[in-house]
Amino acid sequence: MAINVNTVYQTVLLILNKEQRGYMTPVEFNKIGAQCQLEIFETYFDSLNQQIRIPQTNTDYADRVVNLDEKISIFKEFINVTSISSSNVFNLPQQIGHNNGKTSVIGMVTAPTATAGGTTQYVIGTVGGVVGADTITAAQAQNGIIQIFGNGSLITDAEYAINGINIDFYSQPTTGLTLLTNYYPKQFYRLGQALYSAGGTKPTEELQRVDRGELYHLLSSKLTAPTASSPIYTYENNQITIYPTTINSGLSLSYIRKPINPSWNFTLGSGQSYSFNESSSFNFELHPADQTELILKILLYAGVVIRSPEIVQVAAQQVAQENINQQR
Amino acid sequence: MPIPNGGLITETNRQYYAGSQQFTSDGNANQTFTSTFNTDLVVGTGNYSDPATNGYNLNNFKIFTSPNASVWTELTPANTDVDALSSGASNAGQTNLTIVANTAATGGNVFAVVNKSTGFNYGTIASKTNNGGVDTLVMSQNLPVGGVPDNTQLSIRRVTTWTMSSPNIITIPQLLALNSYVKIQLNENTLDNVHGDYEYTRLDDVINNFLIAYVGPGKLISSVKRTDVIFHARRGLQEFSYDTLKSVKSSELTVPNSLSLTIPQDYVNYVKLSWVDELGVLHTIYPTNNLNQSPYYTFSQDGDGNPIQDSNDSNTEVTSQINAAWDKANPRYISGGFKNDLNNANVLDRSVYSSALGQRYGLEPQTSQKNGWFKIDQRTGTFNFTSNLANKLILLQYISDGNAYDLDARIPKLAEEALYSYITHAILSVSSGVQEYIVRRFKQEKSAKLRNAKIRLSNLKLDQVIQVMRGKSKWIK
Numbered sequence: 024m025a026i027n028v029n030t031v032y033q034t035v036l037l038i039l040n041k042e043q044r045g046y047m048t049p050v051e052f053n054k055i056g057a058q059c060q061l062e063i064f065e066t067y068f069d070s071l072n073q074q075i076r077i078p079q080t081n082t083d084y085a086d087r088v089v090n091l092d093e094k095i096s097i098f099k100e101f102i103n104v105t106s107i108s109s110s111n112v113f114n115l116p117q118q119i120g121h122n123n124g125k126t127s128v129i130g131m132v133t134a135p136t137a138t139a140g141g142t143t144q145y146v147i148g149t150v151g152g153v154v155g156a157d158t159i160t161a162a163q164a165q166n167g168i169i170q171i172f173g174n175g176s177l178i179t180d181a182e183y184a185i186n187g188i189n190i191d192f193y194s195q196p197t198t199g200l201t202l203l204t205n206y207y208p209k210q211f212y213r214l215g216q217a218l219y220s221a222g223g224t225k226p227t228e229e230l231q232r233v234d235r236g237e238l239y240h241l242l243s244s245k246l247t248a249p250t251a252s253s254p255i256y257t258y259e260n261n262q263i264t265i266y267p268t269t270i271n272s273g274l275s276l277s278y279i280r281k282p283i284n285p286s287w288n289f290t291l292g293s294g295q296s297y298s299f300n301e302s303s304s305f306n307f308e309l310h311p312a313d314q315t316e317l318i319l320k321i322l323l324y325a326g327v328v329i330r331s332p333e334i335v336q337v338a339a340q341q342v343a344q345e346n347i348n349q350q351r
Numbered sequence: 352m353p354i355p356n357g358g359l360i361t362e363t364n365r366q367y368y369a370g371s372q373q374f375t376s377d378g379n380a381n382q383t384f385t386s387t388f389n390t391d392l393v394v395g396t397g398n399y400s401d402p403a404t405n406g407y408n409l410n411n412f413k414i415f416t417s418p419n420a421s422v423w424t425e426l427t428p429a430n431t432d433v434d435a436l437s438s439g440a441s442n443a444g445q446t447n448l449t450i451v452a453n454t455a456a457t458g459g460n461v462f463a464v465v466n467k468s469t470g471f472n473y474g475t476i477a478s479k480t481n482n483g484g485v486d487t488l489v490m491s492q493n494l495p496v497g498g499v500p501d502n503t504q505l506s507i508r509r510v511t512t513w514t515m516s517s518p519n520i521i522t523i524p525q526l527l528a529l530n531s532y533v534k535i536q537l538n539e540n541t542l543d544n545v546h547g548d549y550e551y552t553r554l555d556d557v558i559n560n561f562l563i564a565y566v567g568p569g570k571l572i573s574s575v576k577r578t579d580v581i582f583h584a585r586r587g588l589q590e591f592s593y594d595t596l597k598s599v600k601s602s603e604l605t606v607p608n609s610l611s612l613t614i615p616q617d618y619v620n621y622v623k624l625s626w627v628d629e630l631g632v633l634h635t636i637y638p639t640n641n642l643n644q645s646p647y648y649t650f651s652q653d654g655d656g657n658p659i660q661d662s663n664d665s666n667t668e669v670t671s672q673i674n675a676a677w678d679k680a681n682p683r684y685i686s687g688g689f690k691n692d693l694n695n696a697n698v699l700d701r702s703v704y705s706s707a708l709g710q711r712y713g714l715e716p717q718t719s720q721k722n723g724w725f726k727i728d729q730r731t732g733t734f735n736f737t738s739n740l741a742n743k744l745i746l747l748q749y750i751s752d753g754n755a756y757d758l759d760a761r762i763p764k765l766a767e768e769a770l771y772s773y774i775t776h777a778i779l780s781v782s783s784g785v786q787e788y789i790v791r792r793f794k795q796e797k798s799a800k801l802r803n804a805k806i807r808l809s810n811l812k813l814d815q816v817i818q819v820m821r822g823k824s825k826w827i828k
Contacts, residue, residue: 075568088568223518224385231577246585246754247578252555255578 024097026307026314029299031056032287035321039329047325049287049297055328056307057284059320063313064282067095068213094310100209101277102166104263111268115261116166116211116278127207127283145190147204159206161187168283172203172302203302207283215277217263219254222273230265230274231255242266282308316345360549362389367545370537373420378529386412386519386535390545400512401428411541414513415534416527423534426513431525432506434467438485443498448473448488455507456486461524464488467504471495475510544758551761554753558584561774571789572778580774587773588753591766595805598622601748606740610678611733615747617755622748624725626740633746634722636736642685642718643677645728645735674728674735682737685718766804772797 032052039047047055074087084090102116147159147169159167169185171178173196183192196202217230233241233255241247241255249255249266256265265274286305292298309317319341326334353364366372366388374384386392395406400414415423424430433455441448448464456462458478465472474492481487499505513523521535537545558580566572566580604612625633649671650658658666723737734747753759762770776793779785 076573078569221518223520224387225391225518229577233578237578241578244582247582253558253577253581 024311026309026311026317028056028285028287028304028306029301031285031307031314031318031321034318035325038318038322039325039331039334047328049289051325051328052321053284053286055321055324056287056317058324059317060282060285060307060309062320063309063316064098067091071095090312094312095279097308097310098212098279098282099215099277100280101275103275106271106274107262109271111265111271113263113265113274115214115263116209116276127205145192145202147185147188147190147206157206159188163206163208164188166209168207168209170205170207170305172205173197173200175201175203175300175302177301205302205305207305210281210283211278212281213279214258215279217256217265218275218277219251219265219270220273220275221251227275228252228254232258235259238266316342319345361387370539370542370545372535374533374535376527376529376531376533378526380526381522381524382527384521384523384533384535386521388519388535388537388545389548390537390541392515392519392521392535394515398428398511400426400514401510403428411538413536413538414521414523415536417532417534418528420532426523426533428463428508428510428512431509431512432465432467433508435464435505435507437499437501437503437505440501441494441499443494443496445498446477446490446493448490448494448499450486450488450505452481452484452486453507456488458489460491461510463508463510464490465506465508466499467506473499473505476507548761550763552764552767554584554588554760554762557762557767557770561771565771565775571785572775572782575778579778583774583777584770585754585760587770587777588760588762590773591762591770591801591804592750592753593619595766595769595801595808596753596763597808597810598748598750600751601746604745604747606736606743606745608741610738610741611728611731611735612747614727614732614734615749617751617759618749619752620750621727622750623746624734624748625746626722627744627746636722636725636740636745637717637720639677639724639726640717642724643673643726645726645730646671646673647730677726677735678738680737682721682723682739686721763808765807769797769800769804772800 032049035047035052071088071091074091077087079086079088100116104113104116106113147164164185164187171183171190178196182194183190185191190202190204214232217232218227219230220227228251231253235257238255238257241249251267251270254265254267254270256263263274263276265271283305285307286303288300288303289297290300307317319338322334323338323342326332326336326338355361355363363372370388372386372388376382390411393409393411395404395409397404397406399406399410401407414426416426417423433453435453435456436451438449438451450456450464456464456476456479458476460475460477463472463475473494474490476488477491478489479486480489509525511524513521515521523533527533558577561580561584562575562577566575600615600617602615606612623633624636626636627633648666649668651667651669653659661667721739723740725734725736725740727733728735736745751759753762772793776790776797779793780790
């Protein structure tokens with residue numbers, strides 16, 4: 024569920040009326056697209072804050088809080104984190120996802136082998152003798168987005184599962200199919216809930232976030248001193264410190280990850296024309312409901328780029344109108 | 352309904368009444384057994400599966416095995432013993448111990464070697480080397496003085512018979528026979544704490560329920576910190592403990608010759624002190640009130656009456672003369688004469704002459720009793736009794752605040768709603784931007800629900816009232 028980057032690019036070019044007003048290059052589009060995606064993404068949280076204070080209708084599809092939550096849910100993550108040196112201090116998922124700065128890897132070729140089994144397991148990126156093949160660890164695979172292309176076409180998630188660094192197809196892929204794996208690490212954006220489980224049959228407890236000033240008061244008060252059944256944490260310097268200090272494992276975090284930047288990539292066709300290359304591109308991750316607003320926002324910036332006040336004005340009006348409608 | 356079926360009860364009848372949960376072995380080593388008791392399983396430190404360790408004494412349960420679910424054997428190291436025989440003499444001061452080849456002995460410090468007759472533990476088996484009919488065991492420690500003589504009867508004993516690495520999940524490392532039975536049995540005092548537990552709701556549950564039902568968007572309390580709810584819930588429990596909840600704390604004590612007893616650790620206030628007669632009937636011991644009071648300070652004084660200080664500028668003190676006078680006082684002199692002490696409530700144990708004594712005209716009712724008095728010495732934190740109570744068995748009934756121990760942190764279900772109202776009002780009354788009429792509304796609701804709780808907990812039963820009222824028309828001759 025995403026917004027196709029090629030659809031957006033072609034629509035923007037169409038509206039810009041490239042023959043008459045100007046042209047937006049793929050590089051410009053990719054940068055402006057990333058900017059607009061982040062702008063819309065950030066408005067989700069402010070809008071949610073506004074809508075949550077307004078009585079909602081619970082009629083299907085009309086509850087704005089639910090609709091917003093649906094948009095945000097694309098970016099919701101839940102992960103177990105480990106402490107630093109068995110202490111009560113834990114790293115954020117960011118450090119895990121990046122795993123020492125692992126960046127996006129596009130084009131890890133996975134060996135296509137013809138096997139007779141009903142399902143076939145491929146190891147991501149392990150191709151003997153293939154130039155440019157890269158590898159990732161199981162932790163990186165778990166904390167990243169992996170896309171698999173067969174002969175250049177995206178294979179849907181429903182056709183396989185990623186287990187560790189293995190791709191398990193539910194049914195045998197076509198013999199001779201060239202599999203290409205793209206890996207994008209998930210980037211931490213905003214911390215949600217922290218949960219603690221002592222393991223076994225102990226119930227999971229929600230940790231309360233406190234600031235440094237509150238912490239001292241809470242630790243001093245016998246009635247509210249944190250316990251294993253009502254733990255608290257501070258969030259400082261990209262680290263989580265849990266109280267009581269005896270807790271050094273069993274922490275899970277929900278968080279919002281940052282949308283991955285869109286990318287419209289191409290191959291040079293005949294006559295040096297740009298031909299869309301799906302296997303090296305990445306779609307907008309926003310909810311399809313935001314496609315119109317996304318195109319309008321890109322147009323707004325495009326108007327600035329090509330110095331067309333008319334485009335800027337029309338796009339700005341449309342964006343403003345849409346915002347009014349959403350908040351009315 | 353002996354089997355839980357989706358209601359609030361999650362324990363089977365067997366778990367609740369007998370305190371045991373039974374499992375079947377799958378015939379594999381390292382099988383895990385998950386306890387579903389409402390009570391968490393607790394283990395001590397060290398090798399807590401071994402009754403020889405102190406850690407075992409801290410466990411709140413035992414593990415049993417049985418081939419037929421009828422005859423049960425506790426799963427302890429001693430019950431895993433396999434006979435072995437030393438082969439040749441093994442010298443003292445070395446780690447090598449030779450035994451007749453025995454398949455039960457393996458290395459890795461999983462098994463220990465024990466002298467079968469004396470029970471002496473030679474340590475664990477670090478490694479084993481087989482050489483024909485003889486096994487050479489390398490022990491974890493040197494053999495003791497005297498070594499191990501030839502043909503000594505030994506036992507190969509598993510060191511750890513079960514572990515609890517995750518809360519409430521028991522792992523048994525050794526292989527148990529397929530379809531044999533394993534039982535987790537709670538200790539008796541643990542089980543006692545569980546019985547009657549359905550009458551209460553845990554404070555943690557109250558806090559979670561409150562956050563679910565009373566807090567959120569569109570509600571009067573749109574958001575609140577969990578620690579705030581914890582604070583108000585605990586404060587509410589304290590308040591309820593003082594004047595609403597049943598007083599359940601009591602101690603059976605004997606008054607020593609010193610006539611003083613230390614106040615219980617979780618004491619907040621007393622409900623009643625009574626001495627117990629031979630029939631077990633309680634006789635109320637009254638507070639001294641204005642008869643006597645222990646002094647807080649007992650300064651030594653100079654000629655001008657000023658306190659005297661020592662070299663550290665602290666006031667020096669002397670033994671209280673008030674206490675001394677009270678301790679040696681005969682309560683009969685205060686209460687009025689009576690000839691014989693009546694040691695029980697047996698109405699037939701009174702002669703005409705002795706029971707008539709003490710019936711003076713114009714008695715002072717508050718001192719006209721023979722049960723004795725107590726006073727509280729706030730400085731030393733003790734109950735002090737009159738001399739007639741020395742060596743008497745007494746019952747001290749008192750109230751705590753519901754926060755002293757984990758087991759106390761619960762509220763009777765009859766007062767649960769009152770606690771929710773208490774928390775709601777407490778939060779709304781300190782929140783900014785809440786209209787005063789709303790605060791007042793919840794104040795009234797809190798009071799009404801507290802009143803309901805008090806009526807419910809007062810336990811007035813119609814048949815008991817009738818029984819009492821039957822005496823109303825009795826003729827007074």
